[in-house]
Amino acid sequence: MKYVSTRGATDLGRFSDVLLMGLAPDGGLAMPERIPAFSPQELENLRGLSYPELAYAVMRPYIDDVPEADLRRLLQSTYTEAAFHSKDITPLTRLGQSNLYLLELSNGPSLAFKDIAMQFLGHMFEYVLEGRDERLNILGATSGDTGSAAEYAMLGKPRVNVFMLSPHGRMSAFQQAQMFSLQEPNIFNIAIEGVFDDCQDLVKEVNADAEFKARYEIGAVNSINWARVLAQAVYYFKAYFALGLPAGAEADFCVPSGNFGNVFAGYLAKRMGLPIGQLVVASNENDVLNEFFATGVYHVRPAAQVAQTSSPSMDIGKASNFERYVYLIAGSDGVQTKGWWDEVGASRPVDLRGSPHWDAVKASGFVGGRSSHADRLNTIRRIDREFGRLIDPHTADGVLIGERYARSGVPMVCLETALPAKFEETVQEAVSRTPERPERFVGIEQRERRSVVMPNDVTALKAYIEEQLAKRLRD
Numbered sequence: 001m002k003y004v005s006t007r008g009a010t011d012l013g014r015f016s017d018v019l020l021m022g023l024a025p026d027g028g029l030a031m032p033e034r035i036p037a038f039s040p041q042e043l044e045n046l047r048g049l050s051y052p053e054l055a056y057a058v059m060r061p062y063i064d065d066v067p068e069a070d071l072r073r074l075l076q077s078t079y080t081e082a083a084f085h086s087k088d089i090t091p092l093t094r095l096g097q098s099n100l101y102l103l104e105l106s107n108g109p110s111l112a113f114k115d116i117a118m119q120f121l122g123h124m125f126e127y128v129l130e131g132r133d134e135r136l137n138i139l140g141a142t143s144g145d146t147g148s149a150a151e152y153a154m155l156g157k158p159r160v161n162v163f164m165l166s167p168h169g170r171m172s173a174f175q176q177a178q179m180f181s182l183q184e185p186n187i188f189n190i191a192i193e194g195v196f197d198d199c200q201d202l203v204k205e206v207n208a209d210a211e212f213k214a215r216y217e218i219g220a221v222n223s224i225n226w227a228r229v230l231a232q233a234v235y236y237f238k239a240y241f242a243l244g245l246p247a248g249a250e251a252d253f254c255v256p257s258g259n260f261g262n263v264f265a266g267y268l269a270k271r272m273g274l275p276i277g278q279l280v281v282a283s284n285e286n287d288v289l290n291e292f293f294a295t296g297v298y299h300v301r302p303a304a305q306v307a308q309t310s311s312p313s314m315d316i317g318k319a320s321n322f323e324r325y326v327y328l329i330a331g332s333d334g335v336q337t338k339g340w341w342d343e344v345g346a347s348r349p350v351d352l353r354g355s356p357h358w359d360a361v362k363a364s365g366f367v368g369g370r371s372s373h374a375d376r377l378n379t380i381r382r383i384d385r386e387f388g389r390l391i392d393p394h395t396a397d398g399v400l401i402g403e404r405y406a407r408s409g410v411p412m413v414c415l416e417t418a419l420p421a422k423f424e425e426t427v428q429e430a431v432s433r434t435p436e437r438p439e440r441f442v443g444i445e446q447r448e449r450r451s452v453v454m455p456n457d458v459t460a461l462k463a464y465i466e467e468q469l470a471k472r473l474r475d
């Protein structure tokens, strides 16, 4: 399979090349040149496969530059009960006798759905770097979930170092402890005296220095990575088969969304032939996506207009993976997509109303909704009371909007994107008790911490990276 850019470049190489690539050279995102679909019979043959076997079947058409036996082995060692604390990897639970289901994606190492793709990325990076005898120094910015998922995935991987920037004192106590308590020498936690956007700007500044970037083998694991999107498509298949519906019957999915990576993976599964009806995009107060599906106008918001909410992992003003969706809506037209994204880049609205593209959006099955802090608290409380099930604030955004669109006789699968233990403060506010923590995280706040505090200064950051890498080479 060859990869192309959403902005028109046609030769990005094959899977292993786009795995290590950030943005495409033309500024677009990597996409496979086509999306092969399973026939109904082929789909039936996937029913009953174990998670790693299913992952192989779904991902193989897009990863044809890795020998079959190697890919199977990598998937077997990624999707284990030991890492995900469940034999099913992503178990599906029905809420009482309703037609609402929770797809549990958060039982992995860092307690958020990002583990599912990031764990695969960790294994795949190590494999590809080994083959090429290369090294990679991941530089990232996090407000919580991405950083911890990336660090847990890269722990002890000898060819990879992680430099993770976070806003000093602004993550939840649990998230801080989760990251800062890691003692492995290839993990570097850097608390920046600033806000999340300052961290992101520092990453951009370092990446803009091509010489530094090449000399220190700087890479990324951000949500635009194609391998992450692809790995996420697998659990839509897993959930669909777990519903046990008759062949061809539809299921709906509802996804708490920020950068549009998770729900786009659902759209990929749909384009691959999985009978998905609606894809419900749940937003919080930062609802650019909801606004688009309601009005046909996509208008990104500058960082200063992004509100801090109690579902912080969805606080975005610009959904990076959305570009992949409009590219497919435009019939894989890179020139059209580039035209639109020139507007987006200049913070001007893109208006699809009245165009054939808007009809394509309508036909794609996407709908959206928005929730508030009060909605979140009420939903957490109500789902706890009615079904004895505690959910986190992001999942609550999803369940609320999912219920709104649920159709009689059609299962609505709500994706559980984090465990409540990760967002204790809000859950406590909703139900006046502290959510249970998995045993391995009990007392984590008391563990020894390994992190540095740094001013918001790119020169200091570069000097630190240089110094630490030199030290790593000596040890």
Ligand SMILES: *Cc1c(COP(=O)(O)O)cnc(C)c1O
Pocket (backbone or CB within 6 Å): 112, 113, 114, 145, 146, 223, 256, 257, 258, 259, 260, 261, 262, 263, 313, 314, 394, 417, 418
């Ligand atoms: C990252 C994240 C999201 C948003 O997912 P996207 O793929 O960016 O849309 C939602 N909930 C939680 C808990 C997350 O960590």
